[in-house]
Amino acid sequence: EKTRTGFTSKINDLVAKYRKVDEDFFEELEEVLLQADVGFETVIELMDDLRYEVQRKNVRDTSNVQSVISEKLVEIYQAGDAELNEINFADGLTVILMVGVNGVGKTTTIGKLAHRFKNEGKSVMLAAGDTFRAGAIEQLDVWGQRVGVDVIKQAAGSDPAAVMYDAVRSAKSRGVDVLICDTAGRLQNKVNLMNELQKVHRVISREVPGAPHEVLLALDATTGQNAMIQAQTFKDVTEVTGIVLTKLDGTAKGGIVLAIRNKLKIPVKFVGLGEKLDDLQPFDPQKYVYGLFAE
Amino acid sequence: MAFEGLSERLQGTMTKIKGKGKVTEADVKDMMREVRFALIEADVNLKVVKEFVKKVSERAAGSDVMESLTPGQQVVKIVKDELTELMGGEESKINFSTKQPTVIMMVGLQGAGKTTTTGKLAGLLRKKHNRKPLLVAADVYRPAAIQQLETIGKQLTIPVFSKGTDMSPVEIARQAIEHAKAEHMDTVIIDTAGRLHVDEDLMQELKDIRALKEPDEIFLVVDAMTGQDAVNVAQSFDEAIGISGVVLTKLDGDTRGGAALSIRTVTQKPIKFIGMGEKLDALDVFHPERMASRILGMGDMLSLIEKA
Numbered sequence A: 001e002k003t004r005t006g007f008t009s010k011i012n013d014l015v016a017k018y019r020k021v022d023e024d025f026f027e028e029l030e031e032v033l034l035q036a037d038v039g040f041e042t043v044i045e046l047m048d049d050l051r052y053e054v055q056r057k058n059v060r061d062t063s064n065v066q067s068v069i070s071e072k073l074v075e076i077y078q079a080g081d082a083e084l085n086e087i088n089f090a091d092g093l094t095v096i097l098m099v100g101v102n103g104v105g106k107t108t109t110i111g112k113l114a115h116r117f118k119n120e121g122k123s124v125m126l127a128a129g130d131t132f133r134a135g136a137i138e139q140l141d142v143w144g145q146r147v148g149v150d151v152i153k154q155a156a157g158s159d160p161a162a163v164m165y166d167a168v169r170s171a172k173s174r175g176v177d178v179l180i181c182d183t184a185g186r187l188q189n190k191v192n193l194m195n196e197l198q199k200v201h202r203v204i205s206r207e208v209p210g211a212p213h214e215v216l217l218a219l220d221a222t223t224g225q226n227a228m229i230q231a232q233t234f235k236d237v238t239e240v241t242g243i244v245l246t247k248l249d250g251t252a253k254g255g256i257v258l259a260i261r262n263k264l265k266i267p268v269k270f271v272g273l274g275e276k277l278d279d280l281q282p283f284d285p286q287k288y289v290y291g292l293f294a295e
Numbered sequence B: 001m002a003f004e005g006l007s008e009r010l011q012g013t014m015t016k017i018k019g020k021g022k023v024t025e026a027d028v029k030d031m032m033r034e035v036r037f038a039l040i041e042a043d044v045n046l047k048v049v050k051e052f053v054k055k056v057s058e059r060a061a062g063s064d065v066m067e068s069l070t071p072g073q074q075v076v077k078i079v080k081d082e083l084t085e086l087m088g089g090e091e092s093k094i095n096f097s098t099k100q101p102t103v104i105m106m107v108g109l110q111g112a113g114k115t116t117t118t119g120k121l122a123g124l125l126r127k128k129h130n131r132k133p134l135l136v137a138a139d140v141y142r143p144a145a146i147q148q149l150e151t152i153g154k155q156l157t158i159p160v161f162s163k164g165t166d167m168s169p170v171e172i173a174r175q176a177i178e179h180a181k182a183e184h185m186d187t188v189i190i191d192t193a194g195r196l197h198v199d200e201d202l203m204q205e206l207k208d209i210r211a212l213k214e215p216d217e218i219f220l221v222v223d224a225m226t227g228q229d230a231v232n233v234a235q236s237f238d239e240a241i242g243i244s245g246v247v248l249t250k251l252d253g254d255t256r257g258g259a260a261l262s263i264r265t266v267t268q269k270p271i272k273f274i275g276m277g278e279k280l281d282a283l284d285v286f287h288p289e290r291m292a293s294r295i296l297g298m299g300d301m302l303s304l305i306e307k308a
């Protein structure tokens, strides 16, 4: 959070060091973005755009270039359509499916989301769809207790699709507002596990028309270029509707989501900023972009 | 949609050179740009890339590339050789203490794979080294971290020392070491909570655990998908507690794993094991050469070059 609040940032230093907006300047800017994990393709595209923009607006003074840069970055992030970081709530039961690779923060994010929705006055239920990892059900259970919401679960090792079926049924019969479904972490190149996820998705859609209303992909801000492949593959399999960028409280910048947004148009909906219940914030493109440059 | 490997990247440059029939310094420079691209796309830290490219450029500017009929392959070979060398030898051995018990500490960022690797390592030590391990549940923060380790212990039939979440991790570790001594268990593996390298209080906790009995190994567990930040993480953990080796997890995925090079370069500590899956036997020895090929996205190209 500390690095994300102000504009007292690397970009300022960067700008201050240069009197002219020349090649050296662009080169250093490029390096800052690469070190934030934005990735080559997007950085090069960006640099071309920026050079053009700077030329077009005839910006010579480095102090003006700062705003041109951040505008451009935010614009790339938003890519045309209005930003969609709101959760798509249904009229009746809203089902949210949480997906992602191992250890990125799915279960923790579910706890935080439940807390958030509950504070908004909604009734929430959780589904322990990770029946594989040791202690996963107990972990979600602890979150359920902390937040004060019910957790639908079966024994370890049972079929996740069956858990979802159960959960959706109870959510409907108890008339809860939001059901958030946990799934086991899986690497996107594991075909069997991705098929299993598709099955879980199918069960949910079959039981509740229009569900899942959100498929949230948890991405670890520490992850580098592989996050792009994660986003692509999970999107193909489960029609991801949004990203939760976790662990942004560390020193990693999560620059890859800029590239993901640019290429796949998946919006980031929330950012994770710690391990506590309220360490979740709606994604703010402006803050995020400034954060890319923060020391 | 996986990224192109270095060899494919060099194709374009190669076509240009073929037309001319002679490799110029400018061509070498072009090729080096591709090397830089490939490494950054593989998540090698930018600063590490720069140093590395400088070194490779010097070699590539030498006659072997300039006069070669297959300059692209020569460059790939040089890059791969240098990478392999930088990555160090195969060092999967574990340092055992002469004074019982041997203490191994597992540390790292949240979700890196410490708890799973604790189990895997215990299984390996029992099987390959005939050790009697004790797993220590010193993560009192993450919800159900203790149950997770206990489940893993049960799956392996290896005992787990746990004291719930009310006792401090330092005290738990202290008692565990005493317990191991009394029960003649020769290896204590301490599973610590995930923490950010910038979290001073929690880094202090690691120092305090470390001070109980000098660990024979302190393994930094790192997710192979880590990007540019790997250098900060590795450097901070190493500076704070002095790691003895690295375990790179989740290499069963399709990441290039450039973090391996970054970490190795900044810490000079060996990468000892790699995690190749969620199952408790999915722990392999680290092979520098395979890692180098992987970072470069070479795959099958490798054998071709080796024969050339």
Ligand SMILES: Nc1nc2c(ncn2[C@@H]2O[C@H](COP(=O)(O)OP(=O)(O)OP(=O)(O)O)[C@@H](O)[C@H]2O)c(=O)[nH]1
Residues within 6 Å of the ligand: A100, A101, A102, A103, A104, A105, A106, A107, A108, A109, A130, A133, A136, A183, A184, A185, A186, A218, A246, A247, A248, A249, A250, A271, A272, A273, A274, A275, A279, B110, B111, B142, B194, B196
């Ligand atoms: N610092 C920090 N840690 C986080 C954040 N979100 C989650 N974590 C931690 O990351 C670790 C993994 O979180 P989980 O929620 O278990 O991740 P998961 O994706 O459910 O993991 P698997 O189910 O094993 O695939 C835990 O130690 C969490 O406390 C965050 O925003 N910041």
Ligand SMILES: Nc1nc2c(ncn2[C@@H]2O[C@H](COP(=O)(O)OP(=O)(O)OP(=O)(O)O)[C@@H](O)[C@H]2O)c(=O)[nH]1
Residues within 6 Å of the ligand: A102, A103, A133, A185, A187, B108, B109, B110, B111, B112, B113, B114, B115, B116, B117, B139, B142, B145, B192, B193, B194, B195, B221, B249, B250, B251, B252, B253, B274, B275, B276, B277, B278, B282
């Ligand atoms: N595919 C794959 N998954 C792994 C590997 N190692 C660990 N995991 C998974 O990664 C996730 C996190 O592993 P943990 O062992 O809980 O990680 P940790 O470092 O103890 O996490 P915290 O205690 O929350 O900091 C779990 O889903 C594990 O099953 C590996 O080598 N390959």
Ligand SMILES: [Mg+2]
Residues within 6 Å of the ligand: A106, A107, A108, A130, A136, A182, A183, A184, A185
């Ligand atoms: Mg989970």
Ligand SMILES: [Mg+2]
Residues within 6 Å of the ligand: B114, B115, B116, B139, B142, B145, B191, B192, B193, B194
């Ligand atoms: Mg753990």
